[in-house]
Amino acid sequence: MKKLMFVTAMFVLSISAMAQKGFVRGKVTDGETGEALYGAAVIERGTSNGAVSDFDGNFSVPLDPGMHTLVITFVSYQTQTIENVEVKAGAVTTLDLVLKADVSQLAEVVVTGQAMGDSEAGILTLQKKSANVVDGVSNQTFRNTGDRDLSSAMGRVTGVSVQGGKFVYVRGLGDRYTRTTLNGMTIPGLDPDRNDVQIDVFPTSVLENVIVYKTFSPNLPGDFTGGMVDVETKNFPEEKVTSFSLGLRYNPEMNLQKDFLSYQGGNTDWLGFDDGTRKLPFSENAKIPDESLRRPELETMTRSLNPQLGVDRKRSFLNTVLTFNHGNQINKQNHTIGYSAIFNYQSRYEHFDDVEFGDYTKDDDRSDKNLFAEEIRKGQLSRYSVLWSALLSGSLKFENHTLTASIFRTQNGVSEASERISTNYDRTNAVLYDNILTYSQRSVTNGILSGTHQLGKLRASWKNSFTLARTYDPDFRVTSIEITDEVATLNPGAGAGIGRFWRDLNEMNENLKVDFTLPYGKANKFQFGAAGVYKDRKFDVYNYRIDATTRTGVPVDPNYFLQPENIWTPSEEQGSFLDGNPQEANNYEGTSSVYAGYVMTEMVFGNLKAIYGARLEKADMHYTGEDTQGNTYDKEHTLDELNILPSVNLVYSLSETMNVRGSFGQTVARPSFKEKSAAQIYDPITKRLFNGNLALQQTEISNYDLRLENFFTGGAGDMFAVSLFYKAFNGHIELVTYDVAPGDVKPRNAGDSRVYGTEVEFKKRLGFIAPFLSNIGFGTNVTIARSEVDIKELAINESGFTEFESRQLNARVGETIEDTRPMTGQSPYLINAYLNYSDKNDLMNINLSYNVQGESLSIVGVGANADVYTQPFHSLNCNIYRNFGVNKNHRFTFGVNNILKAERKDFYKSYGGEEAIYSIFRPGRTFSLTYGITF
Incomplete structure (x- = not known):
């Protein structure tokens, strides 16, 4: 014993x-x-x-x-x-x-x-030795600056801007030319028609780093041009860690406001999805009887609808952010296990007192340089949004093999309510009182399995990603009441009426890639591999309207129409009733596939490294649907492309810390499902219509880059680089307006276009000026670009009438029409700068950052329609954190976003005319306080 x-x-x-x-x-x-x-x-x-x-x-x-x-x-x-x-x-x-x-x-x-x-040094090593021109941000940078999610951290990357706090643009190019991947795999975002992914769903606590590839090599997907942003999560955390943080955010103009617009939703709105409250209360195939038949089913179906059509007012709360993270690395004798679990939850209240949308055209009188207002919509808009994401991953490493599995889920629910006045100055001269109630539910569920195997000298890696994405818009409600001489009417001829519609988009995405690397010689290697992406989408929309037997002299109260006593009955034949309004052209199904194979080699000749090869991509799209003329398409083969995409990257080492790079790559940009369709998709908030274009073709791009980079010795993260780039586009895709409907847009190919520019990046600790400044870091990166579209060769109709001729026909007196104009989505400049203080004991950090992207053309005006530009948004933010405790495991973070109270504005731009607003939002200034603890 x-x-x-x-x-x-x-x-x-x-x-x-x-x-x-x-x-x-x-x-x-x-x-x-x-x-x-x-x-x-x-x-x-x-x-x-x-x-x-x-x-x-x-x-x-x-x-x-x-x-x-x-x-x-x-x-x-x-x-x-x-x-x-x-x-x-x-x-x-x-x-x-x-x-x-x-x-x-x-x-x-x-x-x-x-x-x-440290990780910053690792990023610099990657930049220095990479075959591609790359930039990035490390986990250490996330920790040092207190960045909670990627949206704030990415603004420090050269040539990168973050639009709306969510989407990454590289070198001023829009989302079409920026691809976002998770651990090297393509996944759809919460907006499945964008090429990029909403980055604020990724908390920085679980990220290893984020790498931005700015030049193409054959082992990367061929459909990016501005850049590819790869978000890499930690497979093997350095140590066991459990962390929790809770943050509150306050915007004086939006939070704790008693006039926040809302409406009665479901019990699970706070979780980002509808509980069934807004679902279609009858079968989507149900026949709606005409009221003249006096059938009781019509009354039953009308009464089954949610009766609320007008906005409520309540007090908004503070914005909240909650993050939990747990991970560990377990070392056994023959294997290592790594795992991570993360949950991130955000709720946000936004209230805009003076939202405005406008439709303007050029006057028939060419001497009148001011734009003519066809319609202006002004009023209030409130938005309650919930966004949460969860990531569970596990990795196993043994001998010469690593296996990893991860499951990622993100959910977003957005409830909007708007009350406004719409004034028409052209066709109807009507004044409408609008109430708009919407809810949009978006989700992405992604699973990735991957493996890496060292087989002698040969390294093999494979990844398989499967994604289910859904965008569900249940029960959008739009009520417009005409007000004339204090008399309210439901006059369809003036644009008044009550609309209800349900939309549901479901998409499946399968992505597989296999890569092999074989070293040979002293420092050479040969790579080859294959990849495939298959997508299947189904989009359904069900439109209805509420009509009434009495349309004149009704109350100016949207809720009046579906009150129980005001609903039509077969016996009385008076009141409001449901009416069907099918639009088969809005429903469609589509599939797309891209299958690829590549070969490339990396060879070293003294101080010169050459990386060259080619990628072969076969792309197909099929479409099933119906257009507005009644023409039907049954698995129509709408895209059939075979592309050989060559690439050459040369790196010459001038010294241990200095490189000269030159590269050429051929890439493509393909239209989305929505763009390459016959669908018409209505946005009730902006009152604008997006029209698909089945004739749309892919864009082919030639990319040239030259870069000089110097990595200073003696300071992690310090560097200087200057780059020149040139891109030639064949068939650049852009949004254009309709001649007769300035609020409607459609995509089209723009023929020959080009963009060229320069980037300058500088990051340095200021200790070289004086020792007491060694804790202060300064960084700035500036991108200056010029873009051109040859409008003399750009035909805008089947008769060959060019955009140049159209602009000449509608030019104002004294205006000279140039042969070229800017590309849509391309900013002429981009400036990022930061000043960071961090004490030696890692107790306090102060970070001040500034970002701005120059004025850019967003929608091309056709005929009498003026061009729409996006105004620069001057984003100045401050973030301060202080660590507490014996192990510095408690942290308080205070931040101020949009210190300058910049506006988000799109406006019409016409020669000699006064500014006319296309859309404007004033997000105001936000203060935040976050407490975090690490166990």
Whole structure:
């Protein structure tokens, strides 16, 4: 019995002793190529305690608490000794290492623990050694600046702007030319018709880094031009971590306002989805009888509708943000396990007192330079939105293999209510009192399985991603009442009426890729692989309207029409009743597929690295639907393209810290399902109509880049770079207006276009000026671009009438029409700048950032319609955090967004005329306070 107790006690003591150990973990990379080094030995000096880096270059060494010296060795590389490495009990010390080849003398390099690498240095190494022109932001940057999500962090990346706090634009190009991937795999965003993904769904706490590829190589998808943004999550967290944060945000113009517009929704709106309250109360195939038949089914169906048509007013609450994260890395004798679980929840109230939308055209009198207002819509708009995301991932690494699985879910529910006055100055001269109630529910569910295998010298990796996406708009309600001489009427001829519609979009996305890498020679490698993406979409819309037997002299109250006593009955034949309004042209089904294969090689000739190859992509789209003329399409083959996309990237090392890069790549941009359709999609808030275009074709782009970059020594994150770029577009896709309907838009191909410009980036700690400034970092990046579309060759109708001729026909007196105009979506300049203070003890950080994107053409005016431009949004933000506690595991963060109270405005631009508003929102200034704790 005593022996058993002794063994038990010894076992417990040994477990306790092991629990007191700490870990040194990190990655060993080749200083010449930036690649991971497989088989490097990381040993505690004077002992046999250590580890060997795996095929990803990662290592993990358990050590007793205290100061240690580590020796890192690898055949034909300089031995590196790291002194004064501090290890704490139960904690992880991160040590990223870069070894340099030195076959001639193999000298040992001795450094102190102060030289331990960090993620910023890793990003710089990637930039320095990458075959592509890349920029990025690291997890360390997220921690240092207190960025909670990607929307605020991405503004510090060269040539990148964040639109609406959600979407990334690269080099001023719009979403069509920017692709967002998650762990290298394409996933649809909450808006499935955008090429990019809403980035504020990704909390920074679970991200390894974000890399922006600005040049093409054959191992990347061929349908990006401005850039590809790859969001990489942590497969193996450095240490066990559990964190929780709660944030409150206050905007004086939006939060705690008693006049917030709303309406009665469902019990689960706070979770981002409708509980069935707004679902269609009868079958979508149900026949609606005419009221003249006096059938009781009509009354039953009318009464089944939710009776609320007018807005309510209530007090809004504070915006809230909740984040939870848990992850760990478990090292066993023969394998390593990593896992992460993350949940992020946001609720947001937005209230705009003076939203305005306008439709303007040029006057028939060419001497009148001011635009003529056809219709102006002014009023209030309130929006309550919920956004949550969850990510669960697990990884297993053993011997020469890594397997990873992840499940990602994001859900967004947006309830909008608007009350406004619409005034028509052209056809009807009517004044309408509008009430608009909408709800949009969007979700993306994604699963990724992946594996990496080292088979001798051959490295094989594969990834498979499956995604289900849904956009569900249940029970949009639009009520317009005409007011004439204080008399209210439901006059359809003036645009008055009551509309109800339901829309449902479902999409399936399957994405598979396989890559192989085979090194040869001293520093060369050969890569090849294949990929496939298949999408299947179904879009349904069901339109109805409410009519009434009495349309004149009704109350100016939308809720009047569906009150129980005012609903039509077969016996009385008086009141409001349901009427069908089918629009088969809005329903469609579509499939698309892109199958690809590629080969590329990377060769080193002294200081010159050459990366070249080609990608083959076969793209197809099929469409089933009906157009407004009644023509039907049954799996019509609307896109059939085979593209060979060559690429050449050259990197010449002028010195250890300086490179010159030159690159050429051929890429494409393909239309979305919505664009390449016969559908007409109505937006009740803006009162504008999007029209699909089945004749739309893909865009082909030739990309040229030249870059000089210098990575300063002695300071992680410090660099200077200047780039020149040129892009030639064949068939650039842009939005244009209709001649007779300035509020309606459609996509079209714009023929030959080009954009060229320069980027300058500078990041530096200010200690080189004076030692006391060493804790202050400054960074700025500026992109200046010019774009041109040859409008003399751009035909706008089948007769060959060009845009140049159209502009001449509608030119104002004294106006000169140029041969070219800017491309849509291309900004002439982009400026990002930040000033950051961080104390040496990591207790406080202050970050001030500024971002602006120049005025850009957003919609091309046709005929008498003027061009629509987007006004620059001057975003100035401040973020301050303070850490507390013995382990600095408590953090309070205070922030101010939109300090300058900038407006989001689109406006009509016409020669010599006064500014006319297309749309305007005033988001105001937001203050935030967040508490976070890490266990």
